[in-house]
Amino acid sequence: MYKNLIRPFLFRMPAEKAHHFTFNLIRRTFRLPGVASLFGYSTSVQHPALHRKVFGLDFPNPVGLAAGFDKDAKLIDEMARLGFGFIEIGTLTPMPQQGNPQPRLFRLQDDQGLINRMGFNNEGLEAAVERLKKRRSGVIVGGNIGKNKVTPNEEATEDYLKGFDTLYKYVDYFVVNVSSPNTPGLRELQEKEPLTRLLSTLKERNTQMPVQKPILLKIAPDLTNEQLDDIIDIVKSVGVDGLIATNTTIDRSNLKTPDEEVKAIGAGGLSGKPLRARSTEVIRYMNEKSGGTIPIIGVGGIMSASDALEKLDAGASLVQLYTGFIYEGPSLIRQINQALMRKAGN
Numbered sequence: 001m002y003k004n005l006i007r008p009f010l011f012r013m014p015a016e017k018a019h020h021f022t023f024n025l026i027r028r029t030f031r032l033p034g035v036a037s038l039f040g041y042s043t044s045v046q047h048p049a050l051h052r053k054v055f056g057l058d059f060p061n062p063v064g065l066a067a068g069f070d071k072d073a074k075l076i077d078e079m080a081r082l083g084f085g086f087i088e089i090g091t092l093t094p095m096p097q098q099g100n101p102q103p104r105l106f107r108l109q110d111d112q113g114l115i116n117r118m119g120f121n122n123e124g125l126e127a128a129v130e131r132l133k134k135r136r137s138g139v140i141v142g143g144n145i146g147k148n149k150v151t152p153n154e155e156a157t158e159d160y161l162k163g164f165d166t167l168y169k170y171v172d173y174f175v176v177n178v179s180s181p182n183t184p185g186l187r188e189l190q191e192k193e194p195l196t197r198l199l200s201t202l203k204e205r206n207t208q209m210p211v212q213k214p215i216l217l218k219i220a221p222d223l224t225n226e227q228l229d230d231i232i233d234i235v236k237s238v239g240v241d242g243l244i245a246t247n248t249t250i251d252r253s254n255l256k257t258p259d260e261e262v263k264a265i266g267a268g269g270l271s272g273k274p275l276r277a278r279s280t281e282v283i284r285y286m287n288e289k290s291g292g293t294i295p296i297i298g299v300g301g302i303m304s305a306s307d308a309l310e311k312l313d314a315g316a317s318l319v320q321l322y323t324g325f326i327y328e329g330p331s332l333i334r335q336i337n338q339a340l341m342r343k344a345g346n
Contacts, residue, residue, distance in 0.1 A: 002329030044083030061085035066320035080139035090144030096124035113272030143171035221246035272323035276301025287315025305339035
């Protein structure tokens with residue numbers, strides 16, 4: 001029903017307008033009597049074969065919602081009902097910010113992709129915390145944290161510490177986002193010296209807490225092998241709990257969408273099917289180079305169950321959906337979990 005009826009309707013709207021329309025539709029629909037149970041029955045899959053224990057957390061299934069979809073923690077209970085094993089909110093910044101000027105979200109339908117230059121638009125940490133306090137679902141929630149655009153890189157650590165401190169009581173794990181291409185200068189924080197300093201500071205703060213929560217690093221797909229080697233060294237030396245591979249790409253090669261259309265869209269991070277191969281390549285490289293010692297959440301171009309299995313076979317422990325969820329709908333969650341059960345012989 002989604003691909004034949006709902007998606008064609010949504011794709012007639014500008015991409016960001018469709019996103020907000022979908023949010024309102026989901027919220028209102030789930031308030032109707034019996035709807036939540038119906039969705040849970042039709043999309044979620046529960047089986048012991050799907051359970052995963054990664055960085056000390058017990059996941060009911062390995063399919064999560066990637067950061068960027070529910071930035072402000074508005075639909076955690078509803079997304080959990082759709083069958084996600086975990087949900088990542090954010091990227092959240094200390095202060096609210098509007099992000100980049102619109103339009104800033106574009107579909108590449110011929111490529112099953114999206115280009116976004118949202119720019120960490122969000123309502124800020126405090127607004128998200130107020131919603132997290134009210135959530136009813138026990139689903140695992142990750143907090144993806146970043147810095148405000150106006151914060152210079154030399155002061156970025158303070159923004160990340162504010163994110164950690166504010167969300168600590170309300171999320172199960174943290175993701176340090178220094179890999180978005182849409183905040184000027186942010187990716188410079190992936191260089192060895194500033195990244196080591198940032199992660200070491202967060203790790204130290206974590207050790208001061210009653211319970212240490214997993215801290216993950218989200219990396220870009222555009223890093224060289226030498227930079228990826230540096231990431232492995234940093235993760236091991238600092239004691240980071242895992243990686244998310246990968247964020248969106250600035251690469252525009254081998255697209256079916258006409259060049260003039262892509263150039264007219266302009267800057268932004270590309271996600272969806274065009275990212276699949278490179279994301280998997282990074283996962284495999286990081287897994288092999290680290291000897292399988294670093295847990296990895298695989299994200300990027302998962303448009304089918306086979307795409308998810310590909311990332312898991314490459315070394316990912318868990319996977320996340322974003323663009324594939326938009327193009328394929330909630331049934332993709334169930335398809336992936338069913339494929340995993342078949343693979344396990346259940």
